[in-house]
Amino acid sequence: MIVGVGALGCPCADLLARAGVGRLTLIDRDVVDVTNLHRQTLYTDADAGSNRPKAIAAAERLRAVNPDIEIHPVVADLNANDADEILEREKHGKPDILIDGADNFETRYILNDLSVKHTIPYLYAGAIGTRGMATxxxxxxxxxxxxxxxxxxxxxxxxxxESVGVFSPVSSIIASYQASEALKVLMGHESRAMRSLLEFDLWEGQRRRIDLSGSRDPSCPCCARRDFEFLERDEEDTVSICGKDAIQVNPRVRERLDLHQILAALSVHGEFSHLGVLVKGTLKDEPYTLSVFHDGRAIIEGVSEPALARSIYDRYIGS
Ligand SMILES: [Zn+2]
Structure with missing residues (x-):
């Protein structure tokens, strides 16, 4: 299961699909944007032009690469409320590995809780600027x-x-490292998995390896006390979307929206289109672009203030 099909998730999914990994679940909450293309290697300019959800565009590309494997795209935000449920819904049982392609720390701590709670290996990674790390x-x-x-x-x-960008070679290196460790674990060679934290700075040409053996904390709230607080937290009301001037607003009640109804309501306020699992368009009287997903989330572009994003949501979509 790859959570976040962006700069890390794209190269990693590509390598695993080509290696013949039998089943890939791809979870992503966002749509392809032209500013992603330098580093998110599964997408094309046409995907960005038609605002395709990343999970769906990635699945289509990977099916073309390897039609013999099973790929399950999920357009959703892995949040505290439904992380357990997303895992339970997997029709072949829980995933063998959780691969971190997230762009935020909240998701990483949710993945860590899931990993310990369900005893699933977790491939942690992050890449920012010219630096990246993984373990x-x-x-x-x-x-x-x-x-x-x-x-x-x-x-x-x-x-x-958003603030420093991502130097694309660094995310590809970190993603290759994740794919390498994933293949070892999937082939039953867990003992060969790296027991260290690797860190690269490609601009400076630096590499660092920190040995993690012996770094288990006997009083760790998660793996020692089994307190999975990130799975039990209330979901954040709004979340900034990394890499664009945009905020995701979460619905107060999670229920599937009737997108035809949303399209009819929004069309009064601007040019909107129904794009499968979302309705997207720009308001005519205000400088905001709205993408409203079937799970009730909306990504509002052109706004950086969470409170303003929430008020736009309440005004145009309803609370
Ligand atoms: Zn721990």
Whole structure:
């Protein structure tokens, strides 16, 4: 299961599909944007032009690469409310590996909780600017993410792909490392998986390896006390989307929307189209672009203030 089919998820999914990994579940909440194309290697200019959901565009590309494997695209946000449910819904049982292609720390801590709770190896990774890091957590023996970093960084304390961008070769290197570790685990060679945190800075030509053996924290809230607080938290009301001037607004009640009804309602306010699992368009009186998904989420472009995004949502989609 690959969570986030962006700069890391694209090259990793591509390598795994070509290697013949039998089943890939691709989870992504966003649509392809032209600013993604330098690093998100499964997408084309046409995907960006038609605002295709990444999970669906990636699945189509990978099916063309290898028609003999099973690919399951999921257009959704892996959040505290439904992370367990998304795992349980997998028709062949829980995934063998969780691969981190996320662009935010909240999702990584949810993945870590899932990994420890369900004893599934978790391939942690991140790439930002010209730097990237990755490691493999294999419960129950290895440390977990929270043994190393007990809490996510405070918002605003770390660079984001919005503030510094992503140098595309670094995400491809980190994704290749993830694919390599995934193949070892899937082939039953868990003992060969790296027990260290690898860090690269391609601009400076630096590489660092931190040995993680012995770094399990006996008082870790997650793997020692089994307190899965990131799965139990209330979902954030709004989330910034990395790499674009946009905010995702989550619905107050999770229920499937009737997109035909949403299209009819929004068409009064601008040019909107129904694009499969979403309705997208730009308002005529305000400088905002809205993508409303069937699960009730909306991504509002042209806004950086969460409160303003929420008020636009309430005004045009309803609360
Ligand atoms: Zn731990």
């Amino acid at each position: 493999v957590f294999i419960p129950p023996e290895s440390p977990c993410l929270r043994c190393l970093f007990p809490e996510p960084p405070t918002p605003g304390s770390q660079p984001t792909c």
